[in-house]
Amino acid sequence: MDGKEAAGRKAIDEIHEGMTVGLGTGSTVYYFLEALAEKVSAGLSITGVTTSQRTAELAGKWHIPLQSLNNVERIDLTIDGADEVDPSLNGIKGGGGALLYEKLVAKASEKRIWIVDSKKVVKKLGAFPLPIEVVPFGWKQVEAFMTEKGYRPRLRQTPGGQPFVTDAHHYILDLHLDFIGNPKALADELDHVTGIVEHGLFVSMTDKVLIGYSDGHVGTLAKEK
Numbered sequence: 001m002d003g004k005e006a007a008g009r010k011a012i013d014e015i016h017e018g019m020t021v022g023l024g025t026g027s028t029v030y031y032f033l034e035a036l037a038e039k040v041s042a043g044l045s046i047t048g049v050t051t052s053q054r055t056a057e058l059a060g061k062w063h064i065p066l067q068s069l070n071n072v073e074r075i076d077l078t079i080d081g082a083d084e085v086d087p088s089l090n091g092i093k094g095g096g097g098a099l100l101y102e103k104l105v106a107k108a109s110e111k112r113i114w115i116v117d118s119k120k121v122v123k124k125l126g127a128f129p130l131p132i133e134v135v136p137f138g139w140k141q142v143e144a145f146m147t148e149k150g151y152r153p154r155l156r157q158t159p160g161g162q163p164f165v166t167d168a169h170h171y172i173l174d175l176h177l178d179f180i181g182n183p184k185a186l187a188d189e190l191d192h193v194t195g196i197v198e199h200g201l202f203v204s205m206t207d208k209v210l211i212g213y214s215d216g217h218v219g220t221l222a223k224e225k
């Protein structure tokens with residue numbers, strides 16, 4: 001078992017009968033969905049709200065009941081992955097390109113848990129390129145502005161060399177920052193750039209992180225009360 005599988009499968013302990021559960025995106029969430037599907041087939045009743053087409057397809061294949069975000073009153077708990085997490089529970093997300101829907105679902109959730117491999121836990125965010133989701137109309141303008149700021153943007157591309165297109169039909173620029181001194185200040189700045197629909201900085205947007213290790217054990221990082 002690797003760290004992703006350990007964390008993903010551990011998250012099932014947080015799911016209870018009748019819950020509405022936000023379903024994140026990615027290879028760690030895959031293991032959570034697999035465990036959830038086992039419980040559902042054994043009789044657990046939950047409603048899932050997905051954060052991407054990819055997750056919707058997996059959930060559909062595994063007969064996990066789904067509802068769209070617009071059709072639920074609240075989400076009890078969301079389980080999602082992350083690309084980097086710091087000790088203050090700030091994170092970078094969007095490596096899989098689902099950051100916009102992931103943030104919408106996270107904001108609608110009463111409780112949020114991230115599941116990560118231990119290699120994702122860092123002292124300071126920024127070694128992982130920070131994704132920003134931009135409107136295709138004028139993306140070059142945003143790219144030029146980000147370059148001017150010294151943020152080293154790179155348009156995300158498919159293996160075939162085409163721009164990667166998100167589920168919401170936007171492009172992604174990955175910012176190669178190396179080091180983010182103040183995540184909140186950068187998030188505030190990016191929130192106000194015209195043409196950026198959303199960014200992958202999740203500041204104080206999780207309550208707990210389940211950290212999976214290669215020997216199969218799972219540690220916890222939780223918000224101080």
Ligand SMILES: O=C(CO)[C@H](O)[C@H](O)COP(=O)(O)O
Pocket residue numbers: 004024025026027028029080081082083092093094095096097098099102
């Ligand atoms: O934010 C995400 C997708 O947009 C993922 O949660 C993040 O990239 C982690 O993915 P993985 O579990 O595959 O490493």
